[in-house]
Amino acid sequence: MNGELILFFVLAAVAIGAALGMLFSRNAVYSALFLILNFATVAVFFLLLGAPFIAMAQVTVYAGAIMVLFLFVIMLLGAEQIQHQARRGWQRPLAMLLTLALLAESAYLIFTRSDLLTVLEPAASDYGNPQAIGMLLFTEYLLPFEVTSILLLAAMVGAIVLVKEDRKKSGGQK
Amino acid sequence: MIPISYYFALSAILFSLGALGVLIRRNAIIIFMSVELMLNAANLLFVAFARANGALSGQVMVFFVIAVAAAEVAVGLALIVIIFRNRQSIDIDEMSSLKG
Numbered sequence: 001m002n003g004e005l006i007l008f009f010v011l012a013a014v015a016i017g018a019a020l021g022m023l024f025s026r027n028a029v030y031s032a033l034f035l036i037l038n039f040a041t042v043a044v045f046f047l048l049l050g051a052p053f054i055a056m057a058q059v060t061v062y063a064g065a066i067m068v069l070f071l072f073v074i075m076l077l078g079a080e081q082i083q084h085q086a087r088r089g090w091q092r093p094l095a096m097l098l099t100l101a102l103l104a105e106s107a108y109l110i111f112t113r114s115d116l117l118t119v120l121e122p123a124a125s126d127y128g129n130p131q132a133i134g135m136l137l138f139t140e141y142l143l144p145f146e147v148t149s150i151l152l153l154a155a156m157v158g159a160i161v162l163v164k165e166d167r168k169k170s171g172g173q174k
Numbered sequence: 175m176i177p178i179s180y181y182f183a184l185s186a187i188l189f190s191l192g193a194l195g196v197l198i199r200r201n202a203i204i205i206f207m208s209v210e211l212m213l214n215a216a217n218l219l220f221v222a223f224a225r226a227n228g229a230l231s232g233q234v235m236v237f238f239v240i241a242v243a244a245a246e247v248a249v250g251l252a253l254i255v256i257i258f259r260n261r262q263s264i265d266i267d268e269m270s271s272l273k274g
Contacts, residue, residue, distance in 0.1 A: 008176050012184050019191040019211055028203055035207050038188075042214055045181070049225045054236050058217075061240050066210070066247050073251045074203055077258045095197035099190050106186030110179050119175045120225055132230055133237070141234050148241045155245030159252040 004048070015041040028074045032067055039063040049120075053130040181222035188215035202254050202264040206247070213243050 018041065021034035039062045046055035126132065137145050188211060195208030217236045224232025258264050 002175075005176060008180060012180075015184065016187055016191070019188055022204075022207060022211065023191060023195045023199070028201060031204055031207055035211065038211065039214065042218055045184075045218055046221055048176075049181075049221045051221045051224070051233050051236075054217075054221060054233050054240075057237060057240055061244060062210075062214070066244055069247055069251060070203065070207065073255060077255065077264065092198055095194060098197065099194040102193060103186060103190045106182070106190070110182055110186070118226065119177050121175065124228070127225075127228065128230065128233060133233055136230050136234050137237070140231075141238075144238060148238060151245050152241060155248045159248040162249070162252040163255050 008048070011041050011044055015045075029071065032070050032074060035070075036063050036067050039067070050128040052128060053133050178222055178226045181218065185215045185219040185222070188212075188218070200265050200267055202257070202266050203251075205266065206250055206254070210243065210247070213239060 015038050018034045018038035022031045022038065025031040025034060039058060043055045043058040043063070046052075046058060192208045192210075192212035192215060195211065196205050199205055199208065217239055220232045220236045220239070224230060254264055257269065261268065
């Protein structure tokens with residue numbers, strides 16, 4: 001067993017453990033923190049796979065900005081601990097069953113497709129450097145890149161319009 | 175070196191856990207986080223296959239997925255905030271006012 005394989009298994013255990021912790025935490029703040037841990041481990045996987053730019057974007061955008069937004073909303077709403085209502089009894093077993101089916105299908109794919117067993121060769125030394133990704137973004141993927149900026153603008157305007165208090169309506173109550 | 179199937183397996187497990195979270199949790203914020211987990215599992219697979227094929231396009235796709243996830247979270251959390259304002263709850267079982 002070489003070092004990289006050990007690193008992979010340790011990180012995989014941490015990632016799966018963090019995902020489970022997110023799922024089964026009572027407190028929503030703990031869930032968010034577990035999810036940040038999961039994102040951080042996935043960022044290390046990206047580094048292992050020769051994608052330093054994506055790894056850094058993952059840490060800053062996902063683990064940074066998006067999760068701060070989550071934590072902010074959780075604390076703003078005071079929704080850390082929502083009491084559990086009596087749930088329908090059949091939902092949880094059915095959900096487990098469906099998830100197991102999904103996992104079984106993935107496992108079937110892994111075991112039947114022999115080309116998935118190819119071992120990753122050491123990449124070329126300049127593979128995945130940010131310069132190459134930048135070139136690709138601004139040449140071949142220029143249109144999607146610009147559309148992304150419009151999408152982000154639309155999301156920003158939409159979020160502000162949605163959350164803005166209606167002055168005329170709420171003015172009387174305050 | 176690591177076979178790509180290991181990454182496939184890890185991604186499948188993370189995606190399934192995300193799907194499980196969407197199905198069993200009642201808290202809308204946690205459901206949202208589970209969706210992020212699923213997006214992240216897909217990103218991992220994108221990068222793994224980009225590496226296996228020696229192409230960079232997969233990494234560019236991940237960049238776009240991250241941008242779309244950011245937009246989705248902004249709008250989704252805004253929706254959750256106004257739902258909470260109106261009903262003082264984000265339990266999705268209580269959001270049934272459209273039911274006949």
